[in-house]
Amino acid sequence: MNNINIIIGMMLVTFIPRCLPFLAFSRLNIPRPLKKFLRYIPPAALGALIFPGAITAIPSYPFAATVGIATALAFSWFREEISLTVLLSVIATLTSLYFLGY
Amino acid sequence: MEENIEQLTEQKETSPKFREGVLASLPIFIGYIPVAITFGLLAKSTGLTLLETFLFSALVFAGASQFMALQLIQGGAEPVQIIIATLIMNFRHFLMSSHLSTIFPIKEKPWLIPFLSFGVTDESFAYFSTSKHHRSADFILGLEYSAYTSWVGGTIIGYLFGNILPPILQASMGIALYALFVALLIPEAKKSLSITLTAIIGGVTHSFLSWLGIFSSGWNIIMAILIAASVSTWITGEKEENE
Structure with a gap:
């Protein structure tokens, strides 16, 4: 049961960071320097x-x-x-x- | 009636896109299997039930943090500690989703956002951010949920049958996850020096921070990503004005 609590909690804290930017950024126009910064995220992360x-x-x-x-x-x-x-x-x-x- | 016709033609056009996404996911699908089997195996030896192990992969769907959680459970950590560590570790997905929100076609179909964003992993992200054949929501869903099937399926196979594998093969499969990252990075790195440099700065910074050992591993990787991306943005500042 303890483990199920851990799993539910982990699901929430994993899903929220995945979802939030789509809800926030899709409504805004992102300034160019930020766009560029975001473009360098993939190689930096890998x-x-x-x-x-x-x-x-x-x-x-x-x-x-x-x-x-x-x-x-x-x-x-x-x-x-x-x-x-x-x-x-x-x-x-x-x-x-x-x-x-x- | 008009709407019906539109829906029909849309379906005709989009369902092949889903299949294309599934096909494009094949390398990730295959790459996930050894990693997922390893997770299933470890979960079993940590003492989790089959149901718990299944729910781990089916609900969390984030490889690195699942492995970390097993370590913490074994070490007797409190649930709250594990959840906070997961939040820190997976906060990198916030950065990845921020990038993807600029290229995913979500304006037309906002109700798909929960499904599209649930499937954002290091691997699907690496694919989407480096390929241009994904401007359709069906393609994205096809790729993400094919990878998901492989992750969940591999976990169960690992739990039930992983012990059959010889120990030396079980150990060797630990490299699969990293080989997957390499295979996603190199084609991009070949195209541009600034991308290669960004990756190197990311790796060196992360190694240095891990060696220092001051912060938790979740913070280390977030700081490494932010530092590498900032340095590259700053260095290339004026040069690539057109891009």
Whole structure:
């Protein structure tokens, strides 16, 4: 029951930030500097989501995680295929873990 | 009568858009599965019931904060603490939705706002903000709810069958979420130096703040995003006047 309370609470605090800007901003004309700032949010967010989280993605095996994320970076630079990138990254991590004696 | 005809023709035009959205979501759909399976597995080992685990993914639908909540539940945190930590962590969606509110076609169909905004995740956001094929609400819904199906479905599969996977594969799947972010970022970064720099500043700032360890992880990521986006806006200030 305690967990259900947590889930309902988390649902509210996740949904409200997702929804509020649509209700507020769709009625306003956004000034140009702000628009530009908002345009830089995506790469800023992705950069911050990847680092440092990716390095610590496999507890106590930072090297394997680094190999995995480096594989993703290198592969997606040459071929823009999302699912293949994810698959190869997992395989690279798996291989490193194997050789590290996981 | 006229209205009826309009509705009919609209349906004819829009339902393929929904299907296009579902097709476009395929990489995210596939990318979510290992991450969702990992969540289901962890939820089970944390002691959650199948119903709770299902509701977690079905109602919250925010990967990073769900993983964080499991850690906090295991550590015996109070519900209020978990909810506040989630608010801080997911406040980045406020920034993402702010951006999307400038490009989503919501003026014609304001009643869709709750449904469109519920589906805003790091991944769907990365897709919408980097592609131009989404100016229809049906396309957006198709992409978002296909990803949703994969997230919820993967969670249940992970809970029920995750233990069958060899431990080394279970561990390796921890990288999937980050590989997904990389695959969404790189095509954009290749197009422009300022975008590459913004991402690097975001990653370096976040790493530095995490290393400092003064603020909670939710605040760290919000500050990193704000700093990186501000610095880039400021640096490129006058140059890209036309954009």
